[in-house]
Amino acid sequence: MEKLFKKIKPEQINGNIFELIGREWMLITAGNTDHYNMMTASWGTAGVLWRKPVVMIFVRPQRYTREFIEKSAYFSISFFEERQRDLLNLCGTTSGRDLNKMNIEGMTPVGMPTGAVGFAEAKLVLECRKIYFDDIDPSFFQTFDIEKIYPNNDYHRFYIGEIIDCWEKKL
Numbered sequence: 001m002e003k004l005f006k007k008i009k010p011e012q013i014n015g016n017i018f019e020l021i022g023r024e025w026m027l028i029t030a031g032n033t034d035h036y037n038m039m040t041a042s043w044g045t046a047g048v049l050w051r052k053p054v055v056m057i058f059v060r061p062q063r064y065t066r067e068f069i070e071k072s073a074y075f076s077i078s079f080f081e082e083r084q085r086d087l088l089n090l091c092g093t094t095s096g097r098d099l100n101k102m103n104i105e106g107m108t109p110v111g112m113p114t115g116a117v118g119f120a121e122a123k124l125v126l127e128c129r130k131i132y133f134d135d136i137d138p139s140f141f142q143t144f145d146i147e148k149i150y151p152n153n154d155y156h157r158f159y160i161g162e163i164i165d166c167w168e169k170k171l
């Protein structure tokens with residue numbers, strides 16, 4: 001990891017987090033370099049909680065990646081350049097149950113110090129420790145429009161990850 005990336009502080013992340021997550025999208029990866037899976041996500045947050053820098057990711061029950069997150073103590077969030085949008089589209093429209101995502105050309109796994117998996121092609125990878133999860137409970141919705149997002153009642157489980165390290169691609 002150190003060969004390709006340098007460690008930066010969360011405060012030094014380049015770019016606007018709304019742009020990064022909502023428009024550029026992120027790749028959630030869980031597992032280890034021998035067995036991992038990843039999916040694209042554009043819903044999530046990054047901020048501060050319990051005196052720690054954290055990310056929150058939201059994963060529906062049917063995602064294959066969720067099985068990996070459940071079994072892993074760590075996960076990663078990777079961000080890519082615009083020219084790699086095709087890869088994010090592929091990982092966001094195909095399930096690892098139908099395609100072995102470990103074989104996708106142009107996505108080279110890199111083992112990180114915690115054992116989590118990042119990608120050599122990413123511009124930024126956040127290495128995260130899973131510290132909390134919960135399921136969205138529709139009885140707590142305060143506006144009607146949110147319920148429409150769940151016609152199949154497949155409420156997201158959210159995971160809070162403590163950002164252990166931020167890895168920025170070396171120039």
Ligand SMILES: Cc1cc2nc3c(=O)[nH]c(=O)nc-3n(C[C@H](O)[C@H](O)[C@H](O)COP(=O)(O)O)c2cc1C
Binds near residue numbers: 092
């Ligand atoms: C732009 C974009 C954003 C997405 N955001 C999320 C998300 O935040 N949470 C989620 O559960 N699925 C999200 N998805 C859907 C998953 O990426 C998609 O279902 C993927 O195929 C799951 O792969 P898996 O079954 O291998 O885990 C998104 C898809 C796209 C294209």
